[in-house]
Amino acid sequence: MNTTTIHPVVLCGGSGTRLWPLSRKALPKQFAPLVGGKSLLQLTLERLASLNPDITCIASEDHRFLVREAAEAARTTGRQILEPVARNTAAAMACAALLADANDLLLFAPSDHHIPDTELFAETVRHGVEAALAGRIVTFGVVPCFPSTAYGYIEGGAASGDGHSQAVMRFVEKPSAAVAVSLILHGGYCWNAGIFLVQARTLVAALRAHAPDILLACERATAAVSTDGSFLRLDRDAFAACRSDSIDYAVLEKHKEVAVVKFEGSWSDVGSWNAVANLHPADEAGNRLSGKASALHARNTFVHAPHRPVVALGTENLIIVDTTDAVLVADASCAEQVADVVRMLSLEGCAEATEHRRVVRPWGAYDSIDTGERFQVKRLTVKPGAKLSLQMHHHRSEHWIVVKGTAKATCDGVVTLVRENESIYLPLGAIHRLENPGKTMLEVIEVQTGGYLGEDDIVRFDDTYGRCAAVRGRSDPAATAAVADAAAAPVIAMPSPPVEATPAHQASVF
Numbered sequence: 001m002n003t004t005t006i007h008p009v010v011l012c013g014g015s016g017t018r019l020w021p022l023s024r025k026a027l028p029k030q031f032a033p034l035v036g037g038k039s040l041l042q043l044t045l046e047r048l049a050s051l052n053p054d055i056t057c058i059a060s061e062d063h064r065f066l067v068r069e070a071a072e073a074a075r076t077t078g079r080q081i082l083e084p085v086a087r088n089t090a091a092a093m094a095c096a097a098l099l100a101d102a103n104d105l106l107l108f109a110p111s112d113h114h115i116p117d118t119e120l121f122a123e124t125v126r127h128g129v130e131a132a133l134a135g136r137i138v139t140f141g142v143v144p145c146f147p148s149t150a151y152g153y154i155e156g157g158a159a160s161g162d163g164h165s166q167a168v169m170r171f172v173e174k175p176s177a178a179v180a181v182s183l184i185l186h187g188g189y190c191w192n193a194g195i196f197l198v199q200a201r202t203l204v205a206a207l208r209a210h211a212p213d214i215l216l217a218c219e220r221a222t223a224a225v226s227t228d229g230s231f232l233r234l235d236r237d238a239f240a241a242c243r244s245d246s247i248d249y250a251v252l253e254k255h256k257e258v259a260v261v262k263f264e265g266s267w268s269d270v271g272s273w274n275a276v277a278n279l280h281p282a283d284e285a286g287n288r289l290s291g292k293a294s295a296l297h298a299r300n301t302f303v304h305a306p307h308r309p310v311v312a313l314g315t316e317n318l319i320i321v322d323t324t325d326a327v328l329v330a331d332a333s334c335a336e337q338v339a340d341v342v343r344m345l346s347l348e349g350c351a352e353a354t355e356h357r358r359v360v361r362p363w364g365a366y367d368s369i370d371t372g373e374r375f376q377v378k379r380l381t382v383k384p385g386a387k388l389s390l391q392m393h394h395h396r397s398e399h400w401i402v403v404k405g406t407a408k409a410t411c412d413g414v415v416t417l418v419r420e421n422e423s424i425y426l427p428l429g430a431i432h433r434l435e436n437p438g439k440t441m442l443e444v445i446e447v448q449t450g451g452y453l454g455e456d457d458i459v460r461f462d463d464t465y466g467r468c469a470a471v472r473g474r475s476d477p478a479a480t481a482a483v484a485d486a487a488a489a490p491v492i493a494m495p496s497p498p499v500e501a502t503p504a505h506q507a508s509v510f
Contacts, residue, residue, distance in 0.1 A: 004129050006197070007104050008048040009096045012041065012059035012067055012111040013086055016354075017339040018271055021326035022304065024342075025354035029270060030112040031066045033306075035279060040270060041067070041111045045074035047118045048109060051125060054078050056100075057111075058092045064231055065362040065465070084236040090250035091242045093196075094207050094218040095234060099225070102201040105132055109195050110269070114279060117265040127164035128197045128261040136259045137206060137252065138165060138197040141190025142267045147180035150271055150336070152192040152248070156260050165259040171248060190262055194269075196247070203251075211250040217242035228466055272335040273319045273328075277302035287312070293320075300332065324367075325357040362465040363388055364436075366446070376453045380434070382407075382442040387435035389463035396450030396457060398426040400434065405442035408435040431461065 014028035023029035030041040048055055055078040059067045067080050081095060093108055100106060107125060115121050128138035141154045152174055156166035171192065175183060183189040207215040220238035227233075252258055268275050280288040286300040293303035298312040304321045312320060319335060321328040330338070345353035358367040363386035370377040382388070382405075390410065400409060401423040409416050409424045410433040417437075418424050426432045428450065436442035 004105055004133065006051045006107050006125065006129070007100065008052055008055045008107045008109060009093075010041070010044055010048065010055060010057045010109055010111045011089060011092055012057050012063065013083070013088075013092065014112060017342040018336075019273060019276065020338050020342050021323045021328055021352065022321060024352075024356055026062070026359070027066070027356050028063070028112075031063065031070065031360075034270065034276060035114060038073075039070055040114060041070040042074045044109060044111050044113065045071060045076045047115060047121060048107070049074065049076050050118050050122045051107065056081060056096060058083065058096055060086065061233070066360055068230070068362075069360070079230045079232055081232045082234065083239065084234060085240050086244070087239065087242050088244045089194075089247045090207070090211060090214050090245045091218055091239070093203060093247055094215055095222050095239075097198075097200040097203040097207075098218055098222045099232065100200040102199075102204075104200045105129065105197065106200055106203070107195070107197050112270055113193070113195075114268045114270050115265065120265040121263070124261060124263045124265075125197060127162075128259070130162040131160055131165040131259040131261070132197045132199060132202070134162075135199070135202050136165075136257045137202060137255060138259050138261060139168065139252070140193045140195040140197075140263050141260045142193050143262055143264045144184055144189070144191050147177065147184045148191065149174060149177055149180050151269070153180075153183050153189045154192050154260050155189050156262070160259060165261045168252075168258040168260050171253050190260065191267075192248075193263065193267060202257075206251050206255050206257075210254045211245065214242055214245065214250060273302065273304075273321065273330070273338065274332060274335040276304070277319065277332075302332070323356075326352045361388075362386075364441075369445075371453070374449060374451065374453075376448040378446045378448070380442075380444040380446055382434065382436040382444070384436055384439045384441065387464060388433055389458075389460040389465075390431060390433040391458050391460050392429060392431045393450070393457050394429070394459075395452035396448045397428045397430075398432075398449075399447040400424050400426065401445040401447070403443045403445055405436060405438050405440055407442055407444060408437045409433070410435075433462075 012030060014030055016023040016025045016028035019029045022032050031039050033039055035043060045055055053076045055076050057067045057078065058081045061082045061084055064080055064082055071078065081099065083092065097106060124140065132138045139154065141156065153172040155169040155172065157169040158167050160166060172183065204215065217238055221234040224235035224238060225232050270276060277288045280290055282288050285298065287295040287298055288302045289295060290304045291306040292309045293305040294309065295301055295303065295312045298315045301312045301315045301318045303310055303312050307322065307324055310320060310322045312318065317332045319330045319332055342353050358365055364380065364382040367379045368376065369379055400407065400418065402418050402420050404420060407418040409418050411424065411426055412430050416424060434444065
């Protein structure tokens with residue numbers, strides 16, 4: 001058995017348009033719970049961990065905490081390289097290669113593919129090691145089971161001496177239906193899975209030969225990289241100056257030393273709702289149902305209903321996707337056009353085109369339950385040991401009602417423990433912080449009232465996650481004093497028996 005260490009690198013980019021309304025710009029498909037309550041990224045990390053649990057992820061700055069959360073769920077280690085702007089796979093892979101040791105054998109894998117057979121996948125990857133160590137860029141081709149027009153194709157040529165790989169003759173773009181049929185009948189073609197095994201030095205040399213401008217920009221971006229825990233931030237200006245191109249166009253289609261290893265297992269890039277539907281078993285009428293979905297007198301209908309009962313009655317060839325704040329009903333033949341819906345809604349100024357009601361934060365998440373004139377209600381979930389930033393608002397006051405766990409609340413230097421069925425009032429302008437000192441999830445209902453309730457009405461004085469400079473680009477002269485007061489303040493524990501409501505800044509029974 002080959003014992004060469006393989007270093008997995010997961011490409012986590014994505015725009016979140018093809019699986020709307022479940023996937024959106026703020027939560028692309030790789031982060032959405034699609035298979036058994038797990039995200040595709042978590043499943044990818046679990047699959048790659050069989051090769052090496054020390055995994056590098058390349059992701060947008062905006063998605064860094066989603067990546068970290070998936071890594072924690074998958075119990076993998078490694079670092080996250082953060083892209084300040086999206087520049088496609090060539091730049092992402094170049095930066096990963098430049099930040100690795102020259103002899104490292106890198107396995108680049110997309111974060112949004114579904115490959116259920118982990119053992120077969122790992123065995124197939126190992127079949128490519130010899131060719132990669134010989135200086136080739138190894139790509140993996142999926143043996144096709146139908147003439148797809150949604151995938152690119154790879155034509156394999158002469159077999160290599162290792163007994164597992166073939167020389168790549170050419171790459172074929174997504175074909176028409178007629179061309180796809182001819183490729184399948186030919187028998188020498190595979191779907192292009194976009195997975196690559198290559199030594200870092202081999203990739204750098206190929207980029208220098210075929211895309212020197214991309215390599216130069218990435219060299220500048222990695223030379224000025226900054227480190228924040230497991231996060232590596234690329235230099236913004238240098239990386240933004242890089243042109244956007246895929247590794248296929250920039251390198252592979254021009255490079256001679258490219259080999260392909262066939263993968264004969266089940267694979268999907270989950271690129272449309274039809275692909276998601278195929279991940280679920282069909283009933284005798286061809287219906288595929290997820291969550292709380294039901295069907296009556298329906299045929300060939302897919303229903304995704306994770307939150308509430310959704311019934312398809314007398315439907316045929318439909319896709320029905322229900323979320324907490326948007327619903328998609330589409331003919332199955334239009335599944336590839338969902339991105340057009342997102343563009344239409346964005347032009348109409350619809351926030352649901354890109355944002356979810358539930359928003360993930362590094363400390364947990366918040367869900368906007370209700371909103372109206374001068375009020376907003378949110379459900380906060382705070383991870384054990386996590387805390388929100390020390391902050392204040394210019395235009396709103398807040399009430400925190402604890403429904404599960406115990407909260408540690410700071411308000412103008414006074415620290416109070418707030419237990420279940422107790423609340424605390426944070427007046428407008430108060431410097432405050434919410435923490436979870438316990439070992440279980442903290443759940444809090446937050447009621448905001450005021451003339452302006454936007455997320456940008458926040459001034460951070462202290463933040464565990466380095467976000468003080470991220471909001472409005474401002475600080476407050478009281479920052480130092482506020483942090484010092486919070487650190488030195490005694491903790492006031494609420495008495496267990498119910499008590500009458502107390503004045504502002506004090507906890508009260510709800």
